[in-house]
Amino acid sequence: EDKVVQSPLSLVVHEGDTVTLNCSYEVTNFRSLLWYKQEKKAPTFLFMLTSSGIEKKSGRLSSILDKKELFSILNITATQTGDSAVYLCAVGYTGTASKLTFGTGTRLQVTL
Amino acid sequence: NAGVMQNPRHLVRRRGQEARLRCSPMKGHSHVYWYRQLPEEGLKFMVYLQKENIIDESGMPKERFSAEFPKEGPSILRIQQVVRGDSAAYFCASSPTAESGNTIYFGEGSWLTVV
Numbered sequence: 195e196d197k198v199v200q201s202p203l204s205l206v207v208h209e210g211d212t213v214t215l216n217c218s219y220e221v222t223n224f225r226s227l228l229w230y231k232q233e234k235k236a237p238t239f240l241f242m243l244t245s246s247g248i249e250k251k252s253g254r255l256s257s258i259l260d261k262k263e264l265f266s267i268l269n270i271t272a273t274q275t276g277d278s279a280v281y282l283c284a285v286g287y288t289g290t291a292s293k294l295t296f297g298t299g300t301r302l303q304v305t306l
Numbered sequence: 307n308a309g310v311m312q313n314p315r316h317l318v319r320r321r322g323q324e325a326r327l328r329c330s331p332m333k334g335h336s337h338v339y340w341y342r343q344l345p346e347e348g349l350k351f352m353v354y355l356q357k358e359n360i361i362d363e364s365g366m367p368k369e370r371f372s373a374e375f376p377k378e379g380p381s382i383l384r385i386q387q388v389v390r391g392d393s394a395a396y397f398c399a400s401s402p403t404a405e406s407g408n409t410i411y412f413g414e415g416s417w418l419t420v421v
Contacts, residue, residue: 198348228409236310236397236412237349282348293339293351293362294410 196221200283200297207304211273215300217283218265226286227259227266228294233279240268242286273304309333310413311380312398318419325385325392327416331400338381339410340373343395355381388420 197220207213219227226244230237241250243259243266250257254273259266270277280301284294309332319325331338340352351365355375366373370388375381385392395417399410 230412236414239409239411242409284349293354293365294349295351296341296348298346298348 196285196295198283198285198295198297200281200300202300203298204301205303207273207302209274209304209306211304212269212271213273213302215268215270215281215283215302216265217267217297219283219285220264221285221287221295223287223289224261224285225288228284228286229257229266229268230282230284231279232282232299237282240281270302273302275304275306278302278304310335310398310400310411312396312413312416314416315414316417316419318421319388320421321389322387325388325418327383327385327396327398327418328380329383329398329400329413330380331398332411335400335402335411337401337403338375339399339401340381340383341397341399341412343397343415345394349397352383385418388418390420393418393420 199218201216226242228242229240231240241257246261254271257268280299282296282299284296286294311330313328338355341349342352343349353366353373354362358377370386372384395415397412397415399412401410
């Protein structure tokens, strides 16, 4: 059975800290790994990674994929209270079906 | 992602009633996906549809749940004879094609509470 495992399950940091969120996967027909941010509503797309070793950046967020070791990390530098959310990792598959398999998420709380 | 419209946003049903959740994809998107999020759990794939076709329903419970995406109008997720365990957030997502569908965009969700 395909698995996507995120760690830690939850994290509390102070504003200004840097955090690293982890996502490991065991799936067949891997195509891509995606990161989403979920506040109390729709998951918001952050990154899609398909190639190993190529960092994607968006402001204070960055992510990288290691297809050999089957994991990805999401880094957030200089955290702000607005970064408080659940961060979801998902895996996409090759083929015509486009379902995603999600991890259970990492709940990040940034305090003042 | 604000373009994927779901309604109702919140729905309360008594056990045994039917729930109908609607989803209009983003403009130009013809592929629709339904996901369910139970409390404190990750999103679970339910079904993938194109216009008038169910492409992958491997995540749908075998009974009481059905989905459609007619030629005209929104996609509908229908839950018959709801039970307390159906209480969850139901998210719809869309993409323009199946290939780009690995980057899918979610709606705001419909929160179903069964009392």
